[in-house]
Amino acid sequence: MNQQHQRLLGAALSAAGSGVIITERDGKIVWVNESFCKQSGYSESQAIGQTPRILKSHQHDNDYYAELWNTILNGKRWASETVERHIDGSHYIVSQTITPIFDNAGEISHFIAIHEDITAQKEAQERIEYLAHHDGLTGIPNRALFYDRLEHTISLTKREKGTFALMFLDLDRFKPINDTYGHTIGDQLLQEVAQRIGSVLRESDTVARLGGDEFTVILPTINDEHEAFKVGKKLSEAISAPYQLGDQEIITSASIGIAIYPEHGTSDIELITAADSAMYSAKETGRHCIALASI
Template structure:
């Protein structure tokens, strides 16, 4: 234990220093206020004893400057005891306001003086142990990659770790402490609709003290953008079991959501053409029927089979065949409207859903445009490839009220086009192009 003893009185130093040293304490003597301040800045001491009246700088002045230094440099608190002369006229209140922890008369009995100093040393030791423990805890919390968001019983933020502050986009945790948690980071849903505090899982834990695990929600940054989170709410309780707040441990799941969305995308799209596959086509067809039934409108279903694709594949190989399918998919997409769906459901088989067609003629017109686009030659590598399309058309509700009936009719019409030589559009088994198949 190291004590800084500031005194300009040789007789008092000669009396008190042996008393302090006899208790096993290391004593550093400063002869004036300036010397005491310099010693404090260069030596780590556990307790400061200073006379009230000293040359250059008084004890209260030294005390005030030490407190400023501790605050500016974020140093641990050091207990200061001011030793007052018997005839001192200083107001004790002013000395305490300057930052002193206690006052002791220089004429106090040796036992009283030692007891006061021992009490201060114990207080300093406990306080520094707490500061060390808090520092260790803060270091642990700030090293965790998950955000830690702590609220009191009124829903007011009382702590944030570094990860949380960064994710919320604030400069430091002090900028968040004191704000209402729900209004600051949880005020709206992902769709920008208001999130009432009464429905908030975090505030539910504040109300009933129950642990909660929320796997998919959003928190809001300072710039008013949101990010997806998974979080766990746990009540904070003291040693008596009384609840005094809630801890929310959360993580940004943006990358996980992207990965999930990518997996969903892959399960719904053809990896070769990037068009919807049979699974997504089925969902779109169901939705088209529901929409048409609700709005009492028509839509068309087209089955498209590529004529002459197998000879291309056999002659030029699968790599060229795959590139041709990609070009066909892009060309058909360019022919369709934004609200239409074109999907690849098999080797050289495609389907299209055309919502909001007024009459069958509208669907036939679009199908004819598709047929004409496909019969234009394709430049693939060094080869000029010529294929065509047989297209069958079925219209809801004329050719079926359910998915299976519509698909059967469209498929049957496509085979009718195939059977008449290909490169044709057929609606209800009626050849609308009058053209014979021409395979290159």
């Protein structure tokens, strides 16, 4: 390659939008471009003479690095997504390729690594996946995630020959509250209700919002209906305490229906139907009530 081509190549690598690192065979960094410096926070003088270990985030195990080195030392190209450590200690994600460079004798003399920062894309993807399974208003699981967890709980409980409870909760007089105080207060109330339900439950339990003012609760380690009623009573008390939303004090309550696996059903449809019917029975009884599904 003549000097003009070398200058052109150097200019292209320097101007590349992706981070570029050139190392010797032993890993010592001999050249980096400006994009790498922006990605990592290291200046050219700070990086040269170091090894890529300065980027190690401890998010990958030793087997990952062993496979990487085994691949490139055998003259093959390595490609992966890698979490790297910025000079300030924060982490970022790159799509990385490492390619061996051979000398005239056919021996590996250097490696060239291309690092494309994909942190923003990964965060956007994670946000999309989160919103696909969580309620946008309250942040708790939505209908899709509720069904997934219910099916998982049924499968696990069936295998262990156990028992669990499913609850349906519907807020009493929510529509008049929404109509009187507006949707902003209504939304704040739903957020507060979700937080109060979550504060009563254990980490192994699930609370989900199906839509509107309807919530569901899965209690995977309940032994019988008496335990379920105890939890229902705690939920009822938590939900019925006054809410201070802006300048308004809001009072609401919940009608709660309970279905027990396998007594009231062994499939998701059977249990949902049973818990939903029990919830409407509670409403008909006079609201702020708890009802058990009928067999």
